[in-house]
Amino acid sequence: MASGTPSSGPGEGLTLARLAAVSREVAAASARSRKTELLARMFDQARPEEAALVVSYLSGRLPQGRIGVGWSTLRDPPPPAPAPRLTLAATDAALDTIAALKGPGSRTARRARVHELLAAATDGEQRFLTRLLLGEVRQGALDAVALEALARAAGAPADAVRRAVMLDGSLPRVARALLAEGPAALGRFRFTVGTPVLPMLAHTAASVTEAVRTLGAPCAVEEKLDGIRVQVHRTGDTVRVHTRSLDDITERLPEVTEAALRTPGAPFILDGEVVAVDRDGRPVPFQEIAARVGSRTDIASARAALPVAPVFFDVLAADGAPTVDLPARERHAVLARLLPPELRVGRTVVTDPGDGAQLAAAEAFLARALARGQEGVLVKALDAPYAAGRRGRSWLKVKPVHTLDLVVLAAEWGHGRRTGLLSNLHLGARAGDGGFVMLGKTFKGLTDEMLAWQTRRLGELAVADDGFTVRVRPELVVEIAYDGVQRSPRYPAGVTLRFARVVRHRPDKRAAEADPVERVLRREAPG
Numbered sequence: 001m002a003s004g005t006p007s008s009g010p011g012e013g014l015t016l017a018r019l020a021a022v023s024r025e026v027a028a029a030s031a032r033s034r035k036t037e038l039l040a041r042m043f044d045q046a047r048p049e050e051a052a053l054v055v056s057y058l059s060g061r062l063p064q065g066r067i068g069v070g071w072s073t074l075r076d077p078p079p080p081a082p083a084p085r086l087t088l089a090a091t092d093a094a095l096d097t098i099a100a101l102k103g104p105g106s107r108t109a110r111r112a113r114v115h116e117l118l119a120a121a122t123d124g125e126q127r128f129l130t131r132l133l134l135g136e137v138r139q140g141a142l143d144a145v146a147l148e149a150l151a152r153a154a155g156a157p158a159d160a161v162r163r164a165v166m167l168d169g170s171l172p173r174v175a176r177a178l179l180a181e182g183p184a185a186l187g188r189f190r191f192t193v194g195t196p197v198l199p200m201l202a203h204t205a206a207s208v209t210e211a212v213r214t215l216g217a218p219c220a221v222e223e224k225l226d227g228i229r230v231q232v233h234r235t236g237d238t239v240r241v242h243t244r245s246l247d248d249i250t251e252r253l254p255e256v257t258e259a260a261l262r263t264p265g266a267p268f269i270l271d272g273e274v275v276a277v278d279r280d281g282r283p284v285p286f287q288e289i290a291a292r293v294g295s296r297t298d299i300a301s302a303r304a305a306l307p308v309a310p311v312f313f314d315v316l317a318a319d320g321a322p323t324v325d326l327p328a329r330e331r332h333a334v335l336a337r338l339l340p341p342e343l344r345v346g347r348t349v350v351t352d353p354g355d356g357a358q359l360a361a362a363e364a365f366l367a368r369a370l371a372r373g374q375e376g377v378l379v380k381a382l383d384a385p386y387a388a389g390r391r392g393r394s395w396l397k398v399k400p401v402h403t404l405d406l407v408v409l410a411a412e413w414g415h416g417r418r419t420g421l422l423s424n425l426h427l428g429a430r431a432g433d434g435g436f437v438m439l440g441k442t443f444k445g446l447t448d449e450m451l452a453w454q455t456r457r458l459g460e461l462a463v464a465d466d467g468f469t470v471r472v473r474p475e476l477v478v479e480i481a482y483d484g485v486q487r488s489p490r491y492p493a494g495v496t497l498r499f500a501r502v503v504r505h506r507p508d509k510r511a512a513e514a515d516p517v518e519r520v521l522r523r524e525a526p527g
């Protein structure tokens with residue numbers, strides 16, 4: 001297919017130059033239809049394994065994960081190649097080699113390999129590679145467009161592709177199968193107990209009344225538990241526990257396995273939150289649960305110090321059959337059949353969204369949840385299916401404290417008590433072009449444990465350190481509470497946050513899930 005961008009014959013495969021050019025064109029195009037068209041054209045020409053690389057690179061993810069290449073390795077590139085000849089496959093192979101380098105001497109070897117790769121790249125390719133390796137290509141929102149483009153190129157319905165991605169958790173993997181085998185490949189991505197699926201997420205509403213009115217249908221109002229999301233799969237006596245980002249944390253939470261083994265209805269998949277309560281029955285702060293879930297060693301003493309328990313709010317499969325397409329009211333009935341009350345989330349039901357007395361009762365439910373130390377409530381449409389992998393419109397969360405999920409762009413070395421620790425965080429909101437807009441800085445709200453943790457984590461993400469400020473790959477998401485937005489010519493968006501403070505680190509969230517800057521500019525009540 002003809003295109004204004006550098007192309008490559010079918011023999012050699014797609015060049016990185018082509019991908020870099022399309023990435024630029026897509027970023028510059030404002031209409032979604034144009035973006036889809038550009039990508040569909042590229043998928044038309046891609047081989048199956050290239051399609052997977054296109055999807056990964058465009059969204060800024062390396063299939064190899066972290067490969068330990070920072071700014072110091074990239075800052076003095078060799079002269080660029082005169083003409084494009086670096087294919088995606090060759091790039092991937094070079095990155096495989098670089099990722100595999102370990103142990104003594106690996107630093108020097110890595111540098112040499114990176115320079116070899118850069119020497120094979122044209123100027124445009126070098127720029128793209130550098131941004132990719134530094135984590136600056138971040139078009140997370142592009143996944144949705146890429147999915148539609150892929151569906152179009154393969155002649156498959158977009159909904160069927162979306163469902164396959166939700167069941168598999170990986171767009172690159174689905175892309176490869178789809179281009180290799182055509183639409184029939186989608187049938188292979190079945191819902192199976194034992195294979196984690198992306199969980200359903202919620203939108204924000206300003207109040208319970210607004211949430212109920214927005215749904216405009218019978219709904220459940222549930223406690224918003226402040227713990228760690230878990231998806232629990234049981235087949236026979238085998239139990240697996242996964243996080244929101246599908247990591248397997250089974251071994252760290254024996255309590256959850258024990259609870260699942262006591263529960264009838266296997267094979268099943270349950271969706272819930274792991275929580276802990278103190279001696280007075282009040283929820284233990286999120287940070288403590290996160291620390292417990294994060295600790296991989298000496299599980300027995302971690303458990304003795306802070307026993308946790310799962311509380312479930314949904315079911316994705318029971319008795320070996322998927323329940324995701326059933327309306328929530330039927331899924332809730334299945335949960336009630338399988339689980340004793342202490343393993344189920346507290347909820348009340350609004351049968352008529354126009355009934356003032358029911359609305360008042362729902363608001364009172366929120367007040368009681370907050371008084372018990374919970375974070376807020378979720379209002380869920382009772383006739384809606386489980387929209388896995390999506391921020392569904394049928395789940396609305398209501399929280400009184402306004403927070404934003406922002407990305408750490410840099411951090412400053414602390415003074416006094418905080419000497420040797422990375423303290424003042426530079427916070428960025430997501431920009432439309434895949435980058436981030438700095439909104440301000442904060443060192444407030446950080447406990448000693450959080451300081452120690454972020455110093456370690458940001459050290460891993462560091463790309464430059466001038467002795468005062470450490471610039472990092474924009475990957476760590478932090479939840480920030482603030483009192484308002486104020487004008488400030490010092491920041492690029494012209495605004496900054498008033499009294500920003502860190503509520504928690506969110507290592508389970510990707511930077512692409514951070515809040516967009518428009519949300520701050522609109523001064524909409526954030527969630």
Ligand SMILES: Nc1ncnc2c1ncn2[C@@H]1O[C@H](COP(=O)(O)OP(=O)(O)OP(=O)(O)O)[C@@H](O)[C@H]1O
Binds near residue numbers: 200222
């Ligand atoms: N009853 C509940 N139903 C659904 N989710 C719940 C419930 N109680 C607590 N949660 C938690 O709230 C989250 C839903 O909010 P959202 O989709 O915005 O995810 P999030 O960005 O992780 O939210 P937040 O940062 O507010 O916890 C879930 O991922 C889950 O961890």
